[in-house]
Amino acid sequence: MDITTLKTYFDRYLTLLLESASGPQFYVQLGFMCVAILIAYTLSAFLKKYSPVLANPPVSGPWLPFKKLLNNLGFFLAPLLIILFLGIAVELSEYTVQHSWLARLGQSLAIIFLFYSVIVHYVNNPFLEFVFKWFIVPIAVLFAFGWLDNVTVYLDRFDLEIGNIRISAYGLARAVVFGSLLFWLGRFSNNAGQQIIRRQERLDIGTREVFAQLFQVFLFAFLFILLLQIMGINLTALAVFGGALGVGLGFGLQAIASNFISGLIIILDGSLKVGDYIELDDGQSGTIVKMNMRSTLLETYTGKDIMVPNEQFITTRFVNWTHNNRKQRYSIEFQVAYKTDIPKMLDIIKEVVRSHPQVINEPNTPIEELADAEISGFGDSGVDILVEFWMEGIDDGVNRVGADLLLMIWQALRDNDIEIPFPQREVRILGAPKDASG
Helix, strand or coil, rough: CCCCHHHHHHHHHHHHHHHCCCCCHHHHHHHHHHHHHHHHHHHHHHHHHHCCCHHHCCCCCCCHHHHHHHHHHHHHHHHHHHHHHHHHHHHHHHHHHHCCCCHHHHHHHHHHHHHHHHHHHHHCHHHHHHHHHHHHHHHHHHHHCCCHHHHHHHHCEEEEEEEEEEEHHHHHHHHHHHHHHHHHHHHHHHHHHHHHHHHHHHCCCCHHHHHHHHHHHHHHHHHHHEEEEECCCCCHHHHHHHHHHHHHHHEEEEEEEHHHHHHHHHHHCCCCCCCCCECCCCEEEEEEECCCEEEEEECCCCCCCEEHHHHHHHCCCCEEEECCCEEEEEEEEEEECCCCCCHHHHHHHHHHCCCCEECCCCCCHHHHHHCEEECCCCCCCEEEEEEEEEEECCCCCCCCCCHHHHHHHHHHHHHHCCCCCCCCCCCCCCCCCCCCCC
16 A cells, blocks of 8 residues: 555545535434434533532542542543434434444544543553553544554555564554553553552461562563564564573573572572561661562661662571561660669669560560569679660661660669769889989
């Protein structure tokens, strides 16, 4: 199909249109269409004015989500009624004058108008809005006028063949349009699917993470194969290329594959899960906030994010502070003077430490988990005191229990006149210096 052929088609359609416009069939269909549009707009205005759900947005009451949905659909009530009554006009035109092409064309344009209204009202993504406006809507217009097949045949003539693989301009255009839709749909489906999987409380968190990652892999693999089919690429023609690509991936992407498999292993064996506090072999530490296919995200208490490759959790050591039990034991050391009444001081310290709201001190708490104070040694300047306590979680970030306890201990020692010693030294000068004059 060339420009001359397109001009011939255009002249033919224009001639038919002018011939049809001079006959009674044209005006009968036009009359039915005008009546249908008038009835649709009148009925739409009536329903919006007198229907409680469509007149005002609902804010409370039973079936609230359903009522909100109906209220939002009120925006499309007029286009929907136009399509409905134009369908009746098509049947009436066919029954009276045995012609309905104009009414069918009007109904097709009404459907396109409805589609465009949905895009403007609901699509907020600029990229998707661009794709819908400049690709989907023109395709719908071509379909309405019956030109879509001719245009696709014309575009399919421009092709490129590489061996058994054939890529045409029509295939590329189709891939751009539907690929954009598949990309948006895949990302939306991935987020929605992973949220649904992670909300399944009947499964443990490790199993949920495994299913979420596998869902993501299979979803994008399916969309990729579907995109190849849309482009018109025969998958059997990619067998040899896929084999070579697989070997190349095996060598070039070995680290990515290793991280992916390592991620599945650490999730399946339950050694890591979201919310665990991890200390790496190099001393860095943080809370796991997300586990991806390639890496695990640790968030530190200083606001930094650490991206740790999953393979590192397999090949190196790490400390999981909250793996089986979130209870942690911490210790504080200080000194008191030798003249201190030690038994009385220890009781005071125990009471002060146990009074902190985050220190474990429940009535049924085992005695070995209660805060305790004891002598740990005798120093040069005073008696060394060791305080041990248990708490839920990590003593860092928002849970600065150790700092609170040091202040409380200092306050208690000062209120009870208990001295915290500091190093004291005596300097003795042995012998008098000799007189320089001798």
